[in-house]
Amino acid sequence: IPTKIFTTAKQGSAYAAQQIAELIREKQAKNENCVLGLATGSTPKSLYAELVRLHKEEGLSFKNVIAFNLDEYYPIERDAIQSYHRFMKQQLFDKVDIDQNNCHIPDGTTAKEEIKHHCAAYEQKIAEAGGIDLQILGIGVNGHIGFNEPGSSIFTKTRLTTLTNSTRLANSYEFANISAVPRLAITMGIGTITKAKKVILLAWGSTKAPVIREAVEGDDTEHVPASLLQNHDDVTFVVDEAAAAELT
Numbered sequence: 630i631p632t633k634i635f636t637t638a639k640q641g642s643a644y645a646a647q648q649i650a651e652l653i654r655e656k657q658a659k660n661e662n663c664v665l666g667l668a669t670g671s672t673p674k675s676l677y678a679e680l681v682r683l684h685k686e687e688g689l690s691f692k693n694v695i696a697f698n699l700d701e702y703y704p705i706e707r708d709a710i711q712s713y714h715r716f717m718k719q720q721l722f723d724k725v726d727i728d729q730n731n732c733h734i735p736d737g738t739t740a741k742e743e744i745k746h747h748c749a750a751y752e753q754k755i756a757e758a759g760g761i762d763l764q765i766l767g768i769g770v771n772g773h774i775g776f777n778e779p780g781s782s783i784f785t786k787t788r789l790t791t792l793t794n795s796t797r798l799a800n801s802y803e804f805a806n807i808s809a810v811p812r813l814a815i816t817m818g819i820g821t822i823t824k825a826k827k828v829i830l831l832a833w834g835s836t837k838a839p840v841i842r843e844a845v846e847g848d849d850t851e852h853v854p855a856s857l858l859q860n861h862d863d864v865t866f867v868v869d870e871a872a873a874a875e876l877t
């Protein structure tokens with residue numbers, strides 16, 4: 630997997646933001662929509678800050694952007710502090726000129742019996758938008774992408790899934806305690822993600838170094854979901870020096 634190593638997360642984020650901005654402008658010039666797949670968590674915060682800066686200071690418009698987020702906890706209210714709806718509004722959507730009707734996130738308030746339909750409709754909306762042009766990913770310390778935990782197959786689509794305890798622990802800082810972290814989530818599948826025309830995975834910090842090595846240099850295996858990206862023909866890992874430390 631081609632890997633670009635930057636001294637700091639800020640520099641890596643600026644590179645990724647530049648890739649996104651170029652794609653948005655290229656599509657604007659052709660009067661086309663730009664379909665972005667977006668991630669949450671701590672990793673893309675500096676990316677979204679840079680995109681907001683490009684909007685405010687360099688006139689980058691998001692009017693032609695259609696966004697699909699990877700995942701959302703289940704169940705969760707949209708306005709809960711920890712919801713990815715709230716995260717995306719705070720980090721990006723409320724700070725740029727994107728049409729709110731073009732902002733799609735799996736709905737953590739969907740009734741249990743509606744989930745299958747909701748997930749199928751999410752896939753359908755992505756397809757109707759013309760597919761994802763550029764998918765941004767983070768990576769879990771266990772190799773998950775989206776909330777596709779180890780064992781998720783390459784054929785998976787958007788679905789309800791069970792979070793591992795290690796993921797719940799890693800994300801518990803956002804909640805009162807680990808038992809308050811939802812056990813379930815709705816996530817795009819590995820199949821959904823790998824259908825994107827272009828993929829950029831971001832990773833910062835030494836906690837990600839072991840899994841970055843496994844994903845880049847290890848076998849492609851469902852045990853390390855990010856390693857399945859080895860089979861995609863336009864994927865780049867953008868990492869800082871700390872996350873790259875175990876690459877040989």
Ligand code: F6R
Pocket residue numbers: 667668669670671672673699700766767768769770773774775776
């Ligand atoms: C978030 C997501 C997750 C995170 C991963 C890393 O939408 O899909 O795969 O990217 O858990 O989280 P952080 O960035 O908080 O280390």
